[in-house]
Amino acid sequence: DQQVKQNSPSLSVQEGRISILNCDYTNSMFDYFLWYKKYPAEGPTFLISISSIKDKNEDGRFTVFLNKSAKHLSLHIGPSQPGDSAVYFCAARANTGTASKLTFGTGTRLQVTL
Amino acid sequence: EPEVTQTPSHQVTQMGQEVILRCVPISNHLYFYWYRQILGQKVEFLVSFYNNEISEKSEIFDDQFSVERPDGSNFTLKIRSTKLEDSAMYFCASTTYRGSYEQYFGPGTRLTVT
Numbered sequence: 001d002q003q004v005k006q007n008s009p010s011l012s013v014q015e016g017r018i019s020i021l022n023c024d025y026t027n028s029m030f031d032y033f034l035w036y037k038k039y040p041a042e043g044p045t046f047l048i049s050i051s052s053i054k055d056k057n058e059d060g061r062f063t064v065f066l067n068k069s070a071k072h073l074s075l076h077i078g079p080s081q082p083g084d085s086a087v088y089f090c091a092a093r094a095n096t097g098t099a100s101k102l103t104f105g106t107g108t109r110l111q112v113t114l
Numbered sequence: 115e116p117e118v119t120q121t122p123s124h125q126v127t128q129m130g131q132e133v134i135l136r137c138v139p140i141s142n143h144l145y146f147y148w149y150r151q152i153l154g155q156k157v158e159f160l161v162s163f164y165n166n167e168i169s170e171k172s173e174i175f176d177d178q179f180s181v182e183r184p185d186g187s188n189f190t191l192k193i194r195s196t197k198l199e200d201s202a203m204y205f206c207a208s209t210t211y212r213g214s215y216e217q218y219f220g221p222g223t224r225l226t227v228t
Contacts, residue, residue, distance in 0.1 A: 032215045043118070043205050043219035044157065089157065093215050099145045099162035099169035102217055106156045 003027045004092050006105035013112055018078035021108045023090030025071050030092040034102065035064060035075045038087045047088075048075070080112045116140045118220035120206050126226045127196055135191045135223045137206030146189045147207040147217060148181065150174075157205065163189065196227045 005024045013019040023033075031052040036044035050057040050064045050073065057064050063076040077084055090105040119138045127133050139146050148160040162169040163181055171179075180192045189208075193200055203224050207217040 034216060036219075041222070041224075043120075043207075043221045046216045046218060049216055091157075097169070099147070099164040100215070101147065101159040101162055101170055101172075102149075102157075103159070104149075104157040 002106075003030075004090055004103050004105040006088075006090055006108050008108050009106070010109040010111070013080050013110065015082060015112055015114050016079045018076055019080045019084065019110055019112070021075045021077075021088050021090075021110065023073050023075075023105055025073075025092055027092070027094060027103075028071075029094040029096070030103075031095045032093040033064070033066060033073050034091045034093070035062070036089045036091060036104075037084075038089060038107070044089060077110075080110075082112050082114065085110055085112045118206055118208055118218055120204075120220035120223050122223060123221065124224045124226070126228065129198060129227055130195050133193050133196055133225065135193075135204050135206075135225070137189045137191070137220055138187050139189055139206065139208030140218060141187070143208035143210050143218075145169075145209045146181075146183070147209075148191045149205045149207060149219075150202040151205065151222075152199075152202045160191070160204075193225075196225075198227050201225055201227045 034049040035047045038044045048059050048062045066073045087107045087109050089107045091102040121136045146163040151157045161171045161175045178194045203222040205222045206220040209217045
């Protein structure tokens with residue numbers, strides 16, 4: 001049951017360009033979305049989040065866009081740097097009460113080339 | 115910057131043995147989680163814990179699994195009788211849930227069951 005989908009397993013972007021990572025979801029109960037970055041053999045690191053009442057959130061080089069009607073969100077990284085090379089996970093939370101779990105997508109491996 | 119810590123970083127055990135994975139969440143956090151990631155797959159929710167009891171558990175979290183907060187700082191995951199399919203990275207996470215839903219993850223414990 002893939003409630004959160006990241007259809008691109010990998011993406012290669014040149015340094016200095018904008019990286020765009022996409023995520024789709026199916027559960028209408030999701031009310032909060034997060035992006036995590038993960039290096040091999042490390043835990044996911046929180047990057048940026050967005051509430052379902054917003055359509056855009058920005059933090060430095062990272063911008064997340066949410067299109068609720070399309071059940072789609074995207075993470076824009078710009079300009080991309082070699083250190084951005086990692087696996088990026090989209091995650092979503094449904095308001096099911098206290099301590100609500102996160103549901104993760106399968107991840108997109110971003111490679112930023114020189 | 116406060117962070118979630120986990121020990122050990124790697125645990126090798128024989129099938130049928132009990133293992134305890136340990137986590138120290140961020141000190142002012144109130145909600146605690148265990149997730150796991152089987153190699154090549156997505157991060158999956160196992161269990162959430164709040165106010166000294168389980169809030170939610172997934173179907174993966176069967177009778178072989180248990181969690182405990184034995185003191186004010188540690189949060190443990192016990193697998194009573196490990197199976198080969200329990201081999202995975204296990205991540206602990208915590209959050210404050212005060213105005214935001216970001217969960218902060220530890221570096222993980224790689225569990226290898228032989």
